[in-house]
Amino acid sequence: MAVPKRRMSRSNTRARRSQWKTSAVALVSCPQCRSPKRPHVACPTCGTYNRRQVIEPSS
């Protein structure tokens, strides 16, 4: 099996990991309660989706 011959330098490791990036979650405002929510998901604040009550509000 092929294995690395040399230890990778700290610089190279860190250069590779510098590309690990997170992106902000897409948010839309709920048509019912105006609070931010994820698109295509029921609003966790008021529990509605498409103005239809789906779940009990979490808080």
Add this chain to the structure above:
Amino acid sequence: MPKPTKGPRLGGSPAHERLILANLATQLFQHGRIRTTEAKAKRLRPLAERLITKAKKGDMHNRRQVLTVVRDKGVVHQLFTEIAPTFAERPGGYTRITKIGQRKGDAAPMAVIELVTEQLSPVTTTRRSEPAAASAPAEPAPAVETVELPADDEATSETEASETSETSEKKDEA
């Protein structure tokens, strides 16, 4: 022919998946709405709708076929006598899946799958009026275009004429 399901089975083996889906379908018909993971809800939907279609036919053969999936006779009776008549007018689309975000413990995307209880809204024939509305504005538009086109032609011809005259003058100078 139905397309085979991609990827691993729910629960690990085909038998386990059949059991999971059968239990989910039983619970769905028993309670009307259940909360489960998105993946299970998506796999349950075609099975549940097929069972409802069989229940709408309502004869003994279909009842026995449903009983091979939903083993509870009481739930099957409820499905055939109470649930199926409510879907008599509805041509498919008996269930609704709504995503409700992630579960606390393992961040699994959860969903609520429920039997649609709303009355079937009559299909509106807005499609017929749309082409008529689209054709009405289209009629004046070509007229405007025809008006504009000669002006463009004249302008281009003038410029061409001037260009040709300039070139001819240059030729004369040369």
